[in-house]
Amino acid sequence: MVKKLTAAIVALTMAFPTLADVLQIRKDAPKEYVVEKGDTLWDISAIYLDQPWLWPELWRLNPQIDNPHLIYPGDKLSLVYDSQGRPMLVINQKFKKLSPGVRKTMKKGDAIPTLPLEVIRPFLTFEQALDKEDIDTRPVVLGANSNVKNIKTDHIIYVKGDLERSQFYGIYRQGDPYIDPETEEVLGHEAILVGTGRAFRTGDEANAVPASVRVKNSKREVRQGDFLMPALEGQTLPAFFMMKRPETDISGTIIDTSSKLREFSTMDVVVLNRGEKDSIKAGHVLDIRRASPTVVVGKDGPKYKDAASRYERTMSYFGDGEDSREWNMPKEKVGELMVFKVYDKVSYAIVTKTLEPVRVGDTIHVDN
Known part of the structure; x- marks a missing residue:
């Protein structure tokens, strides 16, 4: 249908x-x-x-x-x-x-x-992009009720921090930093959901009394040093997305993917180095583009830059006239994506269409 x-x-x-x-x-x-x-x-x-x-x-x-x-x-x-x-x-x-x-x-x-959340929910991940300063303020897992390094479902974990009794919490692990390839600025850190739990003791951090949480389910083993957030914080999404083009020109780069694969396709989740400060909004549809291979032209004719010798690449860089030049080819469209979660400097998007496999490093673009 x-x-x-x-x-x-x-x-x-x-x-x-x-x-x-x-x-x-x-x-x-x-x-x-x-x-x-x-x-x-x-x-x-x-x-x-x-x-x-x-x-x-x-x-x-x-x-x-x-x-x-x-x-x-x-x-x-x-x-x-x-x-x-x-x-x-x-x-x-x-x-x-x-x-x-x-x-x-x-x-x-x-x-x-327009596009119901249920259509894409099975493909979404629960990862978030948080500032290091934010992560450092969160309650931290101290240990468990048994001397184990990897904590699983039904274990009790003890937490440094004041929690609300009967509240459900997401248990996260700090992942790799998201780095802007253009400025090398750290845009945030990946927060990876490893499990959920329910607090049954509130704790008293001032007197070194930990809060107690029973692990209800785990995607991965919970470890000492993981941190907690209220279960729904950062996970609320609209019931449906008003998919549309942004009203302003936008360009950026795909800097990561939830699958961590080299290439990915439709319904994969990607991370963009653009966010709320760049006027990105949930529902925005953006083109995915990729630069065609660079060509160098020397005395032996045109060659792809990757296949040219170091001498040919050097001469094309310093050469003059038409005999020795480096040609930067246009960027061509390879797919489309829709933004579904937006942070200050980073956003998450789901690939909605591909003409060929998408890669980290591909650019996003909209011209108005």
């Missing part, structure tokens, strides 16, 4: 239009489409547009639909054009008259969203 939907809304435009441009509908887009349970506005937009994030342009022109979020399973949508040739989706009123029971059985909660 998603493939079918993707064929029907992905045709809004092949490029970002100016205000004077007309949205370009896909050649294979249907003239009519009946909304099915499980559809999202993003899916439907992808059926009609090559760039689904332009869906507001397709629905905003619709005089029948003040709020395009309130489209229900069973609604029949028709693709029409206004007097200026602009495409829009409208609810087919004739179809509604033939099917009077459809709307009556639907409740407000059944309206379809």
